[in-house]
Amino acid sequence: MSSRRNFIKQTGIIGMVGMMNPIDTFAEVSKTSSFLSPPKTKWADGSRLVVSISMQFEAGGQPDNAESPFPQNIQKGYIDLPAATWYNYGYKEGIPRMLDNWDKLGVKVTSHMVGTAVLKNPELAKEIVQRGHEAAAHGMNWSTQYTMPYEEEKKFIKDGVDAIKNVTGFTAVGYNANWLRRGPNTLNILQELGFKYHIDDISRDEPFIIQVKNKDFAVVPYTLRCNDIVLIEGKNFSVDQFLQQAKMEFDQLYAESETQRRQMSVSFHDRIGGTPQMVKAANDLIRYMQQHKGVSFKRKDEIAEIALHDKTTIRE
Known part of the structure; x- marks a missing residue:
């Protein structure tokens, strides 16, 4: 922000003084000012570019008649049984396939876990953690969180954390609200419960720090641009289009x-990113990235830790 103010201030000076002697004015400014170049920043661990992969573990936690590729015309009072099988694919095939792919590629990811999905598929949740991936919280179920009163929301978040802890032994320190729609109390609750970061923000392409309850709290930005539920399900991208965009x-x-x-x-979402074609696309994408020097793949808890301990991290 300060560099932008300097830019405005200095361009204002150039505008006034430059009219009198433009050539000399620009020559002098070029010697003393670097306002046209943003300050150089880098990752504290020496990485050139950090790639953060999310693997949403939601299947099994969805309500009856949740949104699916099937027409949303099921009659009231009936359960959309074929749609339920679409979600079942996520834990029967999707996540196991993705886990094998991450192992082949040698990368670790962050799995945002819905509490009820964890309780219905405990062995799979444990396997995710045992393979070295991060278990992050994603609410207890698919309820609308931003309408909840403070204590109700706090219980909703804590119940999801407890489900993960009791099943996997992992204490979640990161949070993702359903469709990123947190409420006005969410961040205060997360800080109170001991979380270190949240991802419900798409405003930057690097982590940053905010103040919550007068304490540092990390934001590890999420994505809608390289997101299978948005592009594949929402915009009907082909796998090739998804890969090209990424x-x-x-x-x-x-x-x-x-x-x-x-x-x-x-x-990647369990029932979408875990399909054979999408896993092949993910494999091709990551192998492409790995050909570039200085690219590292980090879990979001690792990114948050780096951001919180780096004095050069952006603060808002």
Whole structure:
């Protein structure tokens, strides 16, 4: 923000003085000012570009007649049984396939887990953690969180955390609200419950720090641009289109990362990203990224830790 103010201030001076002697004025400013170049930043661990992968573990926690690829015309009083099988695919095939893929690629991811999905599929939840991935909280179920009173929301979040802890032994320190729609009390509750970060923010391409209850709290930005539920299900992208968009995102961020701290996020959902074609696309995408020097793959809890301990992290 200060560099932007300096830019406005200095361009104002140029505008006034430059009319009198424009050539000399610009020559003098170029010697003394670097306002045209943003300050150089880098990752504290030496990475050039950090890639953050999300694996949403939601299947089994959805309500009856949840949104699916099937027409939303089920008659009132009936359960959409075929749609339920679409969700079942997520824990029967999707996550196991993705886990094998992450192992082959040597990357660790963050799995945002719905509490009821964990309780219905405890062995799979444990396997995710046992394979070295992060278990992050994603609410107890798919209830609308932002309408809840403070204590009700606090219980809703804590119940999801407890489900993960009791099943996997992992204490979640990161949070993702359903469709990112947190409420006015959510961050205060997260700080109170001991969380370190949340991801319900798409305003930057690098982590940053905010103040919650007068304490530092990390934001590890999420993505809608490289997100299978948005592109594949929402916009009917082909797998090739998804892969091309993600590659283009990577190429631009990698170029920027020569002088600026950059993070790329990619999101996969159990019943979408776990299909054979999408796992193949993910494999191709990550192998492409791994060909570039300085690219590292980190869990979101690791990114949050780096951000919280780096004095150069952006503060808002």
